[in-house]
Amino acid sequence: MTQDRLRLARTEGVGPALHRRLLARHGSAAAALAALGPRAAPAREAEREMALLEKRGARLLFLGDPGYPPLLALLEDAPLVLAAEGDLAALGRRGVALVGARNASAAGCRLAEEMAEALALKDIAVISGLARGIDGAAHVGALRTGTTIACIAGGLDRPYPRENERLQRRIAEEGGLVLSEAPLGTAPLARHFPRRNRVVAGLSLGVVVVEAALASGTLITARLAVENGRTLFAVPGHPLDPRSRGANELIRQGATLTETAEDVLLHLPEAPLPRPALPLAPFPDIPRAAAEDPAPPGDGAAQVLEMLGPVPMMVDELGRRCQLSRPELAALLTELELAGRVESLPGNRVARLP
Structure with missing residues (x-):
């Protein structure tokens, strides 16, 4: 029963x-x-x-049932039950997780969107954790051409972060799938995020890390992926950007260097490996706060600095991602340049100074 x-x-x-x-x-x-x-x-x-789940149009997936995700069932600690909202057909596709920093750069978000869009076009289900930054960008990109699976830390009725509530609804309504092992009403507390990360890794044949600091929750997902025989990919980043140090370290330890969706498709296996492929060395301890989404920047200047990195980007794209008007952005960039925080470059480009 x-x-x-x-x-x-x-x-x-x-x-x-x-x-x-x-x-x-x-x-x-x-x-x-x-x-x-x-x-x-x-x-x-x-x-x-x-x-309540029936009222939402959601259903339960029990470990051992035919509809339960087969790759996730291979985990020793696979969730006993998942609440699923959306199109279960997404579970029938090969899955690739695309994860990274919550305080991601605009360039990183753009790459995540474009890679997810290209993977989804090849009938890959793009999997991520519906967090700010890289996760959200991956979901958005995948919805343009295919499907995506969002794994959340709280109950289906507790969207987190709040600014992604509309995105969660879009995923469930536009051919994607939202999964949670938590009961309805469960708040997304810090201790829930590592469990969410194991679902992201467990659903996937491969995990792509776009941006990640050395002490970050993203590296939990990377380690879980390797321990369970999933192929690990990492996008290299600028050595002066601390958001790239985790991904660069993964490459140093044997993760596949990845710049495009084609790199992923070329090395994506048909099934998990029988044993861990990489002997990952220990990473720094992850602070408790890193397991949870940080608060959004409190002002425009902080938001601009968060989006920028050492790699130059177009000012127009920065404005779109920060949702600032041209006059507002121009004033902020002038202020930050005078303070020695950013550098204006030819071609209407800007970069963050170390």
Whole structure:
């Protein structure tokens, strides 16, 4: 019975290993719940969740069922249940994760959009975490030509960050898919993001890192991918940009250097590798705050600096991505140039100074 299976999956302390033991010992979810007694998740909560999911047009995918993502099921700690909103056909395509910095440069976002668009055109499902920066850009690019899968840290009804609420709705309504292993109403707390990252990696045949600092949540996804036999790709970045140090280090350790979608398609396998392909060295500890989306910049100058890097970019594109008018952007760039933070270059281009 679906309700019994959901209750067992939502019971606190019942992870994949204990779940397997309970079913092996008792034979069914109903019998396992009876053995757990008052520890089991209440029936009324499961009923309520199922009713709300049905109202949203979402459905539940249980580990072991035919509709459950087969690559994700290979993980030892695969989620017992996923709430899915959108087109389940996206799970039938080969998947490539495209992840990176939340405080991404405008150039990085542009590359992520264009690579996702090209991959989706080749019938690849582009997978990411619906965060700011690279994740959001990847989803947007993929929707132009194909499909995308967004894996979120909270419940389906708790979009995060808030500015991506419309994008989450677009994904669910325009042929993409939104997945969450959390119950409805679950707030996206910092401890939930590494679990979200394992779903991103687990759904994918390959993971592309576009921009990532050495101490960043993106490297959690990269490590999980390698540990589970997924192919790792990384886009090289400018050595003076700290957002590129993680990706550059991955290349140094053996990740496939990637500049275009063709680089990914050329090296993407048909199935996960039987063992880790790269012996990744330890990375610096990731601060607690890095596991969670940072707050958006508080003013225009901070937003402009966040978007810029050492690689020059066109001022017009910077204005579009920052959503600033030309007079506003011109004033900010003048102020930042006088302060020695940016440099104006020929061809109406600008770069951030180290």
